Amino acid sequence: MGRISRLWRAGIAVLPVAALAVVGAAPQALAIDTPAIVVQDGVTQPVFGYADAIRERLFIDSTFDSDKDGLRDIIAFDVMRPKATANGLKVPVVMDASPYYSTVCRGNESECKADLDGDGLLDKWPLFYDNYFVPRGYAVILLDMVGTNNSTGCPTTNANEDNLSAKQAINWLNGRATARNAAGQVVKADWHNGKTGMIGKSYDGSLAMSTAVTGVKGLTTIVPISGPTEYYDYVRSNGVITRGNSYVASLANTVTNPERRDYCKPTRDAMAAADGDETGDYTSFWNERSYVKKVPNMTASVLLYHGLNDDNVRPDHFSKFWYALAENNVPRKLWLSQEGHVDPFDSRRAVWVNTLHRWFDFWLQGVQNGIMEEPRVDLERSADVWETYADWPVPGKAETEILLQPGTTGAGGLGLVPTAKPVNGAFQDNPTQSQNTMILNPDTVQPNRLAFLSAPLTAPLHISGTPVVQLRATADQTDTNLGAILVDYGTAERVNHRASGEGIITLETSDCWGETSPTDDGCYKQTQKRVATSDLELVTKGIMDAQNRQSIRIAVPLVPGEAYNYSFPLLPEDYVFEPGHRIGVIIVGSYSQYSSQADQTRANIEVALKSSNIVLPVVGGTAAAHAAGL
Missing domain, CATH: 3.40.50.1820 (Alpha/Beta hydrolase fold, catalytic domain)
Incomplete structure (x- = not known):
């Protein structure tokens, strides 16, 4: 008995390649040895050989x-x-x-x-x-x-x-x-x-x-x-x-x-x-x-x-x-x-x-x-x-402006650390500053960054899409880099994607996916997620050359002391900040762990606080941001 006749009697759908539809003719009407794709449970079945392929x-x-x-x-x-x-x-x-x-x-x-x-x-x-x-x-x-x-x-x-x-x-x-x-x-x-x-x-x-x-x-x-x-x-x-x-x-x-x-x-x-x-x-x-x-x-x-x-x-x-x-x-x-x-x-x-x-x-x-x-x-x-x-970004997200402001946190935006009320936030670009130095100890004033923090969130805040940082800033040099980091400050168990394996551990056990020949099998080592409890998560980040503020095609030197508007995207994300966690935005100059090209001008940079913000793609928009305490 041919393969198709056997499969038909077993109740398996057979799809002739030309028609790709379930055959409805009587078994005896089929050519016994006609090769055909076989579909069962909605998927093609392994009815052809591998070793003899x-x-x-x-x-x-x-x-x-x-x-x-x-x-x-x-x-x-x-x-x-x-x-x-x-x-x-x-x-x-x-x-x-x-x-x-x-x-x-x-x-x-x-x-x-x-x-x-x-x-x-x-x-x-x-x-x-x-x-x-x-x-x-x-x-x-x-x-x-x-x-x-x-x-x-x-x-x-x-x-x-x-x-x-x-x-x-x-x-x-x-x-x-x-x-x-x-x-x-x-x-x-x-x-x-x-x-x-x-x-x-x-x-x-x-x-x-x-x-x-x-x-x-x-x-x-x-x-x-x-x-x-x-x-x-x-x-x-x-x-x-x-x-x-x-x-x-x-x-x-x-x-x-x-x-x-x-x-x-x-x-x-x-x-x-x-x-x-x-x-x-x-x-x-x-x-x-x-x-x-x-x-x-x-x-x-x-x-x-x-x-x-x-x-x-x-x-x-x-x-x-x-x-x-x-x-x-x-x-x-x-x-x-x-x-x-x-x-x-x-x-x-x-x-x-x-x-x-x-x-x-x-x-x-x-x-x-x-x-x-x-x-x-x-x-x-x-x-x-x-x-x-249903889609990505998640339906219902809206671009929501979160102020980077002086004063206390939780008043409609993120407050500069410390909570005094300066007009500008000043720092010096440091091309050797590590990423850990940038994001750790957010409540401490440091000379080579600005840290903006929310109050502890009162509800979850879900972002889905591409955040954008918008700064009004001056520098005392003709060039500098600008960087921004969005951070979740709060303890949780997370995928440890920064360790070896980028979030997975390769095990010694294997499983097999497919057929074998004497020289090739479909067996591969299994993996499991590498997880760790951490006090913070670097959610996303972005950088730009200040000279490319108008276009990535044309560099225009800065006039020292003159204020310019800078707008640059962070990497896209889909992330939920949990209640009780704090949202942080860190502003720096050079960002050595993101870039191989640190700017060596070591410019002194001032950010106009009342004219700077981060636009977050918040699911639920402004209402969701307010519900979370922003």
């Missing part, structure tokens, strides 16, 4: 020449697909394009691609996507970004050559490009159903987004995990350099195979010469490394994940992209966790795998499982405590 390594000519050698770069990618695709099964693709497969490698256990027997085909496939999805009727492609692993050329750190690498494979899948195997034979994707989903964390996530904003036909959905969306924001913030000089070139060096690093040095040197490190301003160099403004080109849906406490790819990357998706009505869902730069597979494993499975089934297999009718947002409020919302 077809494995290929293919090469495709690109449309660019990253190393300027006069030859178009060749993009390499590894394919795994069910054996049944050789007998008529049409399947979609799950693709992870990455620069990391032979250097940093992937996942919490740093898995690299590996050809163990030297036959030119992968034996070890990083991550669980192949183990889990191939048996369920998907093909998996792991693509080597230009200049990495088996691809030729040189990495360009999110420039066009990087960004267009995966597009070449999607064009091939849809019959618009030619791929060959190692023997030079042309290989066609006659097994593909026309739909591809891209997924990946960090750099891989940025490659998924950069491919989607090209509008390439055949890319149906993307799942970016903690990926940069604006590379300027990855290495800059409002005119301030936040990572070391020539970071763009340095990262390109990291992902290049060691034996090719000398060869690719001219490419890196060209990037270093063009990145504008001498000013930190936004230049044309960053335009091709910007995805947010290209969102209107997208046709792919988005399942977006980010850690609210990610200090590597900071949360403004997800928020700017998310806001643009909303403006353009892109079908979307969002997960926000309390961890740092952590994959949801290591944060909320079982629920994530189930969600990802249903997401791909809906968008790539056409399974009507209702996932798009569910709440749009999953948000981790505290360790392993998740809430759902």
Whole structure:
């Protein structure tokens, strides 16, 4: 008896790939050996083999020449697909394009691609996507970004050559490009159903987004995990350099195979010469490394994940992209966790795998499982405590102005420490001041900061969105930096995202997600949340170069002693200040633990207190702020 006949008699729904609907004909009317996707309980089932899956390594000519050698770069990618695709099964693709497969490698256990027997085909496939999805009727492609692993050329750190690498494979899948195997034979994707989903964390996530904003036909959905969306924001913030000089070139060096690093040095040197490190301003160099403004080109849906406490790819990357998706009505869902730069597979494993499975089934297999009718947002409020919302920012939030004022706390704003009534708050920029010095002992006057505190809150205060600090200030130098920190002063158990592991502890026990072969399994070490009781929480922060007060593109020196208005965003957040806690806003000059570029002017800065405030995105707006005692 054929597979379909057996499954039919067992009461399992069978979806022929062409129709993707429950078969209603009598069993004898079916072709006994017709390969088909199987759906039970609303999800595709693992009815195809893994050990016997077809494995290929293919090469495709690109449309660019990253190393300027006069030859178009060749993009390499590894394919795994069910054996049944050789007998008529049409399947979609799950693709992870990455620069990391032979250097940093992937996942919490740093898995690299590996050809163990030297036959030119992968034996070890990083991550669980192949183990889990191939048996369920998907093909998996792991693509080597230009200049990495088996691809030729040189990495360009999110420039066009990087960004267009995966597009070449999607064009091939849809019959618009030619791929060959190692023997030079042309290989066609006659097994593909026309739909591809891209997924990946960090750099891989940025490659998924950069491919989607090209509008390439055949890319149906993307799942970016903690990926940069604006590379300027990855290495800059409002005119301030936040990572070391020539970071763009340095990262390109990291992902290049060691034996090719000398060869690719001219490419890196060209990037270093063009990145504008001498000013930190936004230049044309960053335009091709910007995805947010290209969102209107997208046709792919988005399942977006980010850690609210990610200090590597900071949360403004997800928020700017998310806001643009909303403006353009892109079908979307969002997960926000309390961890740092952590994959949801290591944060909320079982629920994530189930969600990802249903997401791909809906968008790539056409399974009507209702996932798009569910709440749009999953948000981790505290360790392993998740809430759902209709959208983000949470509906009902309103931009609420909280004064930074002289005098006592709790009188409609945050009071300056001490509670005397000066007209201005004065402090001196200190480029060596530590973050702990900035935020600890808020009731104590310190010479290199201003501390504003609320009275103990009388009700919870929920913020959801992007806070903005608005200062009226003078400096006695032609330049200075400005920084602001929003702090929750109150004892609570919290995810300890600043310790090793960025909020998780990797255990010695493992669990398995998918099928196995003699050389590859789907088993991974389990994790648990790292929690600690602390007296405060740094909620969010922001910085700017005072010379970029008008624009990140143009620096305008200060006139010493002249007052200017400064407005700059903090990183987005979704946070609840509990009753009895105090809200603190710390104002500083340089912020060495946020920025690699401390301003050395050591300017004396005065803030006009009656003209300065923080605008908080308060759920419930002014009424909720007043109820909490602000």
